[in-house]
Amino acid sequence: MDTLSIAILIIPTIVLLLVVFAYVHFKGKVTDVKEYRRYVLNIAFTAFTVNLLWEIAHGTLYEGFEYDLKHIAFCTLASVADMLMVLLLFFGFAIVYKDLFWIGRLNTQRLVLLIAVGTIGAILAEIWHTGRGDWAYAANMPLLPFVKVGVSPVVQFALLPWLIFSAVVKKMKKS
Numbered sequence: 001m002d003t004l005s006i007a008i009l010i011i012p013t014i015v016l017l018l019v020v021f022a023y024v025h026f027k028g029k030v031t032d033v034k035e036y037r038r039y040v041l042n043i044a045f046t047a048f049t050v051n052l053l054w055e056i057a058h059g060t061l062y063e064g065f066e067y068d069l070k071h072i073a074f075c076t077l078a079s080v081a082d083m084l085m086v087l088l089l090f091f092g093f094a095i096v097y098k099d100l101f102w103i104g105r106l107n108t109q110r111l112v113l114l115i116a117v118g119t120i121g122a123i124l125a126e127i128w129h130t131g132r133g134d135w136a137y138a139a140n141m142p143l144l145p146f147v148k149v150g151v152s153p154v155v156q157f158a159l160l161p162w163l164i165f166s167a168v169v170k171k172m173k174k175s
């Protein structure tokens with residue numbers, strides 16, 4: 001990543017619009033808007049924080065990464081996009097299951113589907129971004145066979161949404 005192009009913001013902007021639309025849609029269906037807002041903000045904050053830690057931790061798997069302001073800022077921007085993708089998963093599954101609180105009822109089938117969607121989404125995103133030259137992998141990035149995308153970003157979206165949703169459910173039950 002040498003320069004930040006406006007094109008890199010296209011997908012996150014579309015996702016932001018979808019998330020806002022879904023948020024407003026569900027806001028009209030809940031009885032306790034304050035609790036709903038708290039629920040969604042918990043997901044957003046947890047998703048941002050966990051993804052920022054992941055982005056910084058696996059930064060050295062990307063070509064030219066250094067722990068400097070430029071790269072930490074890029075990781076922060078990437079974490080905002082990651083947060084939006086987690087929210088899109090949350091709202092997308094809420095629409096499919098017709099249940100805003102589906103993350104509190106994760107069973108094996110739902111978990112497998114969440115992991116599959118996250119994995120496929122990550123593979124497609126990595127193919128797109130690396131193909132456009134938005135970033136490149138360092139020699140130490142393990143690659144998935146056949147698709148030749150990094151294992152780390154795929155694992156990130158295969159597992160982190162589930163961990164984020166589980167943490168939010170646990171936190172919400174405590175309060």
